[in-house]
Amino acid sequence: MRKPLIAGNWKMYKTPQESLAFLDAFFPLITGHERDEILLFPTITSLAAVVQATAGTSLNAGAQNMHWLDEGPYTGETSPTMLASIGCCHVLIGHSEQRLYFGETDERVNLKLKAAIQHNLTPVVCVGEHLAEREAGHTEQVLRAQLSAALRGISPQQTHKLVVAYEPVWAIGTGSTATPEIAAEAHAILRHELAACCDAEVAERTRILYGGSVKPENISALMAKPEIDGALVGGASLVPRTFAEIVHYA
């Protein structure tokens, strides 16, 4: 069975103080909640504080991005070794905002995924089509190409921590969520591709999250689809009460 995973992507929001204030308000709202794994992706300046504050709790924290090398002359970057050194165990890779605004490529996503595996970090690899690609009927092709490129050179055994997030670019921050049917169809494509790139067992055990305008109003219908193993939530994860409502989906 795939344990559902609800992740909050805080993007470029919240100072360390604001992040800790979120946790103070959020913890009481999820006390005893064991059905779902809960994960937060704060900004890099808040990460150490959030990792510390969530240590020994049911909450986990991860980085929104990382370089693939351990160290080097790469101004502005953070390495997997550095993440591991502060007790960070998860990392988001290939988010569409990184692809769109900061030149993230499929090749680098592959290098970062390999680095995450090597450093025992749990990778959440994001894929998703643009609106024009969907309208042109290229969704399947785009999703398969992104996922297979990410997995190039990785053996089935190395994927035991892998999480995939389907995030259609047209649904991110736009308020227009994919319908549960559209999302489930995309997830099925991705699961097929996991089987093709790795094997049937990997396809069966790998959690695939949906992301893109997830809100308390639409989470239950999305989670009702057996293909959908969780959510990657942006805007609606910034407010403790709203994110808690999502975590408590019906």
Ligand code: PGA
């Ligand atoms: P959104 O963002 O929920 O604000 O659409 C999702 C994401 O970018 O991960």
